[in-house]
Amino acid sequence: MEQIKELESARLHLRPWRDTDLYEFAAMCADPQVMRYFPAPLSRLESAALIGRIRGHFAEYGYGLWALERKDTGAFIGFTGLMNVSFEAPFTPAVEIGWRLAPEHWGLGYASEAAWAALRCAFDRLALDQVVSFTSQVNLPSQKVMQAIGMQHDPHGGFEHPRLPESDPLRPHVLYRITRAQWLETLHG
Numbered sequence: 001m002e003q004i005k006e007l008e009s010a011r012l013h014l015r016p017w018r019d020t021d022l023y024e025f026a027a028m029c030a031d032p033q034v035m036r037y038f039p040a041p042l043s044r045l046e047s048a049a050l051i052g053r054i055r056g057h058f059a060e061y062g063y064g065l066w067a068l069e070r071k072d073t074g075a076f077i078g079f080t081g082l083m084n085v086s087f088e089a090p091f092t093p094a095v096e097i098g099w100r101l102a103p104e105h106w107g108l109g110y111a112s113e114a115a116w117a118a119l120r121c122a123f124d125r126l127a128l129d130q131v132v133s134f135t136s137q138v139n140l141p142s143q144k145v146m147q148a149i150g151m152q153h154d155p156h157g158g159f160e161h162p163r164l165p166e167s168d169p170l171r172p173h174v175l176y177r178i179t180r181a182q183w184l185e186t187l188h189g
Contacts, residue, residue, distance in 0.1 A: 003062045004125060009117040012110060014066035014080060016058075017051050021067050024076045025051065028102045037139040037170060057083055063126060065098065068114055070105075077105040080114035082122055082131070087162050091154075091175060094132045095122065099145065106141075112148045119149060123180045130179045134159075136170040143174065150186035151176035 007014040022044070028034050029042035029050070042050065057064040065081035078101035085094045097118055099111045122128045133151055135142040137158070147153075157175030164171040178186075 003058050004121060007066060007117045007121055008071075009113045011071055012114050012117070013069040013071055014114060014117055015069055017055060017067045021076050022048055022051065024102070025067075025079075028078060028100070031103065033103055034100065037136050037142070039164060039168065039170065054079070054083075063121065066114075066118075068099075068101070068110070070110075077102050077110060080111065081118050082126075085132070089159050089162070091132055091157055091159075091177075094130070095126075095128055097122070097131050097133050097149075099142075111145045115145060115149045119178065119183055123183050128180065130177055133176045134173045136161075137172045137174050138170070143176070146176040149178070150183060151178040152182065 005016050026042070026044040026047035029047045030044070032041055035041040054065045061084060063082050065079040065083060067076060068078045068080050069076055078099065080097075080099040082095050082097055085092045085096050097115055099115060101111055119131060122131050131151075133142075133146050134157075135146075143153075154175045154177050157177070159173050159175065160166075160171050161173050
């Protein structure tokens with residue numbers, strides 16, 4: 001399958017992962033603030049394994065989570081992209097849009113900007129009918145990005161994340177969706 005290696009937005013380059021990204025990526029994933037809506041911060045080895053899984057997804061499906069780089073400085077700032085949901089839920093099979101940015105790049109609109117580029121790829125190049133996103137009920141910053149890119153909260157789509165223990169306060173998740181028609185309406189409406 002042909003890989004979609006790169007995307008661009010006004011200020012960002014969504015690109016393939018480089019081995020040199022590991023240092024900054026591992027530091028970001030070890031930051032408790034960045035990982036507060038995930039079960040735990042990641043070790044350097046776990047971060048390297050995640051990059052390996054992302055590269056494997058690209059090899060198998062042609063798309064995935066792109067490394068995110070600022071055009072003005074060339075700085076690695078996180079990732080944004082599309083992944084097939086890897087667990088069973090009432091809304092699967094599905095393609096998820098997701099992002100994770102280093103805290104010094106929060107609040108500047110980078111997550112939304114990169115997500116727009118990923119949605120454009122999903123609907124224009126991959127011809128997907130729908131993209132989903134989900135997060136813990138308490139992760140309001142990610143929900144704000146979902147809303148900013150035109151995704152709609154599915155009030156009946158909430159679920160308990162199957163990979164988290166029943167006692168985990170992060171287990172209850174909200175689901176957002178956007179269809180190709182909704183995306184086109186957001187662009188032209």
